[in-house]
Amino acid sequence: MIDTPMPKQPPAEHRTIAFKADVIAEAHIDLDLLLKCLEMVENGKETALGGKLCWTKQAWVEDAGSFIPFASTANNETSRLIAAVRLHRLANLLHKTKNITPYALALLWNKGYSGTIKELNSRHTMNNNYAVRVTNLYYDTLN
Numbered sequence: 001m002i003d004t005p006m007p008k009q010p011p012a013e014h015r016t017i018a019f020k021a022d023v024i025a026e027a028h029i030d031l032d033l034l035l036k037c038l039e040m041v042e043n044g045k046e047t048a049l050g051g052k053l054c055w056t057k058q059a060w061v062e063d064a065g066s067f068i069p070f071a072s073t074a075n076n077e078t079s080r081l082i083a084a085v086r087l088h089r090l091a092n093l094l095h096k097t098k099n100i101t102p103y104a105l106a107l108l109w110n111k112g113y114s115g116t117i118k119e120l121n122s123r124h125t126m127n128n129n130y131a132v133r134v135t136n137l138y139y140d141t142l143n
Contacts, residue, residue, distance in 0.1 A: 023091045027100040030142070031087065034102055035080050037137040038109055041130065051079040059112070063089065083109075090116075106134035 024031050035053075044054040051073040060070050063086040072078045090108040091100050098104060098120050107116040110130045119128055126132070 022088070023095045023100055024088060024105070029100065029102060029105065031084055033141060034105055034134070034138055035083055037102075037134045037141065038083070038106065040137055041133050046076045047074050049073060052076055053079055053083050055079065059086065062086070101135075102138040103131045103135045106131035
């Protein structure tokens, strides 16, 4: 039997969310382009476990559960679909207190919800190297 970790609950002040069908589209962010930028920064191999997006098993379990095996991360189409679901879920948690931007979405991907809240609340906001690289690629490719 595989012991899968339970997803962490968001802080109490963020547990009740006003769900929006597509908070990312409302912020005028091209999710497909953002996923391509995440893949470029992650630089994973499509056929390797974790795939091009370098999924961790814990993150995969939080969003794909036990229904889709972790080995499916090596299938880029499946990996990107679950990544879009994950980013939508996390963006819906975040939009109540923070703006949804490519930078914030890159942080959500890299640090998860709690890490993103800490990073965005720090006085060194917009200083995370990973999120800055994703954001720069996003806007360079967009223009």
